[in-house]
Amino acid sequence: MYRSPDVLRDLTVTETVSIRQAIEAMDEHHLGVVLVVNDSGVLTGILTDGDLRRAILSNTRLDGAVSSVMMREPTALSENEATENTVLALLEDRGLRHLPIVDNEGKPTDLIAWNDLESAKLRETVATYRNLDCDVVIMAGGKGSRLDPFTRILPKPLVPIGDKPVLEVIMDDFRPYGVDHFYVSVNHMRKMIRVYLESVDLDSQVELVEEDKPLGTAGALQFIKGRVTKPFFVVNCDVLIRADYADIYDHHVSNGHKLTVVGSLKNHTVPYGVCEMNADGSLAKISEKPRYDFIVNTGMYVLSPEVLELIPPDREFHMTHLIEAVLEQGGSVGVFPIGEKAWLDTGQWEEYRRALKLLGKV
Template sequence: MFEKLLTSPRRKVLDALYQLEETRRKVLFVTDEEGQLLGTLTDGDVRRWILGGGDLAGEIGQVCNTSPYTVRLGEHRDDIKQAMHRLQITAAPVIDDRGCVIDAHFWETLCGDEEVENHRYSLKNLPVIVMAGGKGTRLAPFTNVLPKPLIPVGEKTAIEIILDSFVEYGVDQFYLSVNYKSKMIKAYFDELEPDYRVDYIYEDKPLGTGGSLCALNGKVSGDIIVTNCDVIIKADYHAMVEHHRREENDITVVVSMRSYDIPYGICDIVDNGQLCAMREKPHYDFMVNTGLYILKASALKLIPEGEFYHLTDLIDEVRRQGGRVGVYPISEKAWLDTGEWRQYCETISQIKSA
């Protein structure tokens, strides 16, 4: 496991983001060929690089912290805990006399479960709203029979996988916004009898990706999470909420990093059809909306009652009123989409190979 936390300074930033999410340790140790520590790279370092306009094809050596806190063999456990708490870090590399990384201390192994929970935001009182009212026409003919949330993904339904991913972080209050085949969805959960609480927001007519949320105005407070019913996010929800609160955002959009290489030469022309430039096999990086959002509940008062309204409309309104709308980037491997056939099949393959 420890070897999976080591990386080269010449590795690409996007590859590092994959590695960080796969190890779930939030930190990598950047070493040279001899194993000597050159720096540390956290998920926060990568996000700051991306949000600052940094190139995903850039090298880790440009991004990492080159003066990290380190531990020598024989240092007292309590001293290490105090230093990590003061610096607000979750991992510290152990180095030998040559400066080579030989081990690491992690906050969760130094502390008991109670201390670990106190070190991060609790999501127990943070409600999650799942927008589950759409017809799912891109998944026909499955959705001619079943509502999209009940489409099987491996051994469970899509919506069970989504809710279970939040339950792992302590969430126990869910609201399902339903319309199409809503009776089937309610009957499914009535029979499932989950340990968490499920309440329903019934749409008499389709209200878009955000219109039904006005029903919760005044009923929820603090922060809330809103997600589509066809996206499975494999990332750290604690880190997302911490980022949202630290940045004091009214809305945080979780985005996936997507890279595309065009295998052809791209021609740029001017109005008269004359070639002005040619770019050979260009590379593009995009931040794509995953359909998962963290909102201040106070933003719900901006949603008009009973009107077709998208969450993108709410984002525009918050920005128009001077509010803060930020993004939280994750890698494309951390975003599984079941909303159309090709993506659904890819998700099934990834779950089977996990």
């Protein structure tokens, strides 16, 4: 068994639950999938993070039933068919990442993901598919004032996540995709950052991009003009993203975007009755404690190299300015949505503690 009964229960929803509830279930174990069953517990569909992404980008209401966006009649294996060879063949031949196992009544009893298997052949196939030939820029020049007084002593990129600084954790997250070249923009406490990078064996090529003065969240990118020739990632040094980076990159390239924002779903419940008005100022209705869904900027992006030409030299320039400049030039700016729990913001105390807990570092 690959999933315990408790985990399988977390990953299983009924057809009538909302899309929002399905997202919350998917976020629990970061497998990028939930199983959908009918009232009798029989598997009727599967919902992947790709299905959710398409629904969100098409402005589907998240309070709608999950049955409206799930994939019906998913590929599944019965318990007596689920040998490793059979599973391997299905995953490879059909390009699947998840395979439900059902009993003789069609009820889910297990869920196999591609990375559960030890097959060297499968791992070779997946590794080739997921490999990224790109650079990563980590923006690490800020003061980290939200983590004061911690950052009076340590620069923000060296704030620890377990036994490693967050800067190194970000690099580790990219390495499974074959990424081994990083630019790190630095300004505040840059000498300490340089000393740390020179003292550890990161098994990667790391180049410092030094700002003599603060240049905003995008200004330092001017220093890599001409040094990158393919789309590349930019990520703030206090951001950890639990998503498939190959999917993010492919989304950017296949849609022809000049810049892609990785956005996290957030929902907010207004703790009051909200008055909705008619055009003449009269009351239409009162909605009790309504929930609103938003997509917020996580601080991770994919940029095409030509947008670097839009960054002015030697002045403060933020990523929002760059996005506006791309749009003014007629370029396409995309959004890649991820679940709420897939974004860990280590740059403020409450979120830093949550990140440590979710990553098992406390």
